[in-house]
Amino acid sequence: MKARAFKYVRAETVEAAFDAYAEADGDCVYLAGGQSLVPSLSLRLQAPAVLIDISRIEALTGISKSGDVLRVGALTRHAEMLTSPEIARHAPLLRRAAPYVAHPAIRNKGTFGGTIALADPAAEFPAMTLALDAEFEIAGPDGRRTMKADGFFRDLFDTGLEPGEILVAIHIPVFGANDRCVFHELARRRGDYAVVGSGIQGTFDGDRLLSARIAFLSVASTPVRARHAEAAIANQVLSPEVIAAAQAALSEDLDPEDNEETSAAMRMHLARVLLGRLLGQLGRADCMHEGVHA
Amino acid sequence: MSERVPIALEVNGETVARTIEPRMSLADFLREELELTGTHLGCEMGVCGACLVLLNGKAVHACLMFAVQAHGERVETVEGLTERKAIADIQEAFHNNNALQCGFCTTGMLVTAHEMLSRGDILSREEIRDGLSGNYCRCTGYQAIVNSIETVAQARAVAGAAPSKPE
Ligand SMILES: Cc1cc2nc3c(=O)[nH]c(=O)nc-3n(C[C@H](O)[C@H](O)[C@H](O)COP(=O)(O)OP(=O)(O)OC[C@H]3O[C@@H](n4cnc5c(N)ncnc54)[C@H](O)[C@@H]3O)c2cc1C
Ligand code: FES
Ligand code: FES
Numbered sequence: 001m002k003a004r005a006f007k008y009v010r011a012e013t014v015e016a017a018f019d020a021y022a023e024a025d026g027d028c029v030y031l032a033g034g035q036s037l038v039p040s041l042s043l044r045l046q047a048p049a050v051l052i053d054i055s056r057i058e059a060l061t062g063i064s065k066s067g068d069v070l071r072v073g074a075l076t077r078h079a080e081m082l083t084s085p086e087i088a089r090h091a092p093l094l095r096r097a098a099p100y101v102a103h104p105a106i107r108n109k110g111t112f113g114g115t116i117a118l119a120d121p122a123a124e125f126p127a128m129t130l131a132l133d134a135e136f137e138i139a140g141p142d143g144r145r146t147m148k149a150d151g152f153f154r155d156l157f158d159t160g161l162e163p164g165e166i167l168v169a170i171h172i173p174v175f176g177a178n179d180r181c182v183f184h185e186l187a188r189r190r191g192d193y194a195v196v197g198s199g200i201q202g203t204f205d206g207d208r209l210l211s212a213r214i215a216f217l218s219v220a221s222t223p224v225r226a227r228h229a230e231a232a233i234a235n236q237v238l239s240p241e242v243i244a245a246a247q248a249a250l251s252e253d254l255d256p257e258d259n260e261e262t263s264a265a266m267r268m269h270l271a272r273v274l275l276g277r278l279l280g281q282l283g284r285a286d287c288m289h290e291g292v293h294a
Numbered sequence: 295m296s297e298r299v300p301i302a303l304e305v306n307g308e309t310v311a312r313t314i315e316p317r318m319s320l321a322d323f324l325r326e327e328l329e330l331t332g333t334h335l336g337c338e339m340g341v342c343g344a345c346l347v348l349l350n351g352k353a354v355h356a357c358l359m360f361a362v363q364a365h366g367e368r369v370e371t372v373e374g375l376t377e378r379k380a381i382a383d384i385q386e387a388f389h390n391n392n393a394l395q396c397g398f399c400t401t402g403m404l405v406t407a408h409e410m411l412s413r414g415d416i417l418s419r420e421e422i423r424d425g426l427s428g429n430y431c432r433c434t435g436y437q438a439i440v441n442s443i444e445t446v447a448q449a450r451a452v453a454g455a456a457p458s459k460p461e
Contacts, residue, residue, distance in 0.1 A: 001338045001339075002317065002319075003317040003360075004317065005315065005316075005317050006316060006317060007297065007316065008299065008316035008360070008362050010362075010365075031363075034358055034359055034360075034363070035340060035355075035358055038319075038340075038357075038358045038359060038360070039338075039339045039340055039358065041317075042319075042338055042339070042357075043339075051316065051360075053362075053363060055363070079352075102428070103343070103427050103428025104353065104406070104409070104410075104425060104428060105343065105346055105352075105353045105354050105355055105406070105409075105428055106340060106355070106358075106428065108349075108352040108353060108354050109349075109352075109354050109355075109358065109359070189427070190423075190424060190427045
């Protein structure tokens with residue numbers, strides 16, 4: 001249970017990280033919070049020649065709002081998602097999901113960018129970037145680009161990041177006065193990965209939901225948007241009938257697989273139950289005043 | 295074997311410098327290089343919480359970081375917390391409540407309890423249980439541990455409130 005020997009390089013800037021990457025000829029890996037990478041190195045699932053520590057790069061830190069966009073630096077810790085007033089105000093869905101991300105000590109070290117770059121389909125934040133219509137700011141040796149969350153999560157642990165690229169920040173449209181959001185997950189034990197989880201953000205006109213984005217975690221090899229369920233609730237008051245229609249539509253969005261712990265049918269059933277609960281909650285005008293479990 | 299590298303960090307208030315292999319975990323560094331064996335290793339995967347230490351004041355898993363990453367940083371272990379009596383009341387409560395059997399998980403439990411209690415909130419049993427969700431104990435069933443932390447939370451709240459009470 002010990003990592004194979006490697007050379008350790010601490011990069012102080014994004015450019016220095018790219019230089020180290022080039023020098024290592026690709027036989028290297030970036031280290032941020034290390035909360036997924038270190039166990040993977042210990043198990044020798046990965047054995048790079050060089051470990052490039054990007055965790056002190058100033059340009060990857062900070063949370064700031066400019067216009068209608070909240071920019072969250074890739075190195076923002078999960079624990080800050082719970083305490084940052086900017087997150088609570090402008091991206092409350094992340095605040096709501098944060099208590100479900102691992103355990104307190106892991107949240108002290110794990111980073112927002114790390115969980116997105118890893119793209120674990122069972123992780124909370126990658127799925128939430130879909131619900132939030134987030135955009136990723138990416139730097140590569142040849143320059144900068146942005147990419148929408150939609151389309152970024154390609155397959156199991158496979159994203160739109162090209163080898164050597166660094167996720168710099170996550171851009172999130174700020175939460176509007178007529179927006180509401182909800183998050184919940186079903187897990188066997190507090191802090192464990194969810195059997196199924198979901199977050200929804202929607203814009204209302206009075207009681208009528210204009211549009212919403214629904215994202216699921218732990219249902220496939222990537223985080224998933226439930227577009228058919230979204231269509232079923234768009235421009236509707238969230239009555240029991242409308243909610244039932246969304247639950248029915250979910251079979252066109254999700255196609256879970258069997259695994260040792262949970263059958264596909266069970267997971268589908270739990271996803272429907274969860275969606276019903278979340279939409280019921282979202283439909284209530286006071287949904288944003290309900291306490292958030294920390 | 296890879297090149298050894300020099301590191302210097304503050305551990306329990308003292309600066310220590312060593313030359314180590316980059317792949318050495320912070321937990322192994324504390325235990326083997328510094329003989330601070332209060333930091334225990336159970337799973338070495340971030341699951342059991344036996345290896346918790348404070349890094350710049352925040353609880354982190356010493357098995358989930360390499361010692362080189364702590365270069366220039368401040369680490370405090372259960373030994374440091376004990377010496378400066380930061381957890382004396384928690385240790386006493388554990389003792390009074392029989393909150394351990396084999397004691398393997400205890401040091402990690404103490405570090406978690408310390409972080410939880412230093413936020414200064416009045417903690418409900420639910421919150422204490424939630425805070426302990428990353429700590430495994432094979433022996434006690436947690437009841438006595440939760441009781442101990444609850445006792446300290448209440449005692450500290452009373453002590454903290456006392457000076458402003460007189461009116
Ligand atoms: C016991 C345990 C329980 C956990 N439970 C949960 C849970 O319930 N929910 C959950 O979501 N997560 C959970 N995690 C994972 C944890 O949240 C990690 O923090 C997270 O997945 C990875 O973030 P990190 O910053 O630690 O990344 P690292 O481990 O440092 O890196 C992960 C990967 O991303 C790459 N990377 C990191 N940052 C960047 C960047 N800016 N640009 C490009 N590539 C980058 C790295 O090269 C590496 O391949 C758990 C972990 C443990 C050990
Ligand atoms: S040894 Fe670190 S969490 Fe188990
Ligand atoms: S007292 Fe034995 S593991 Fe907790």
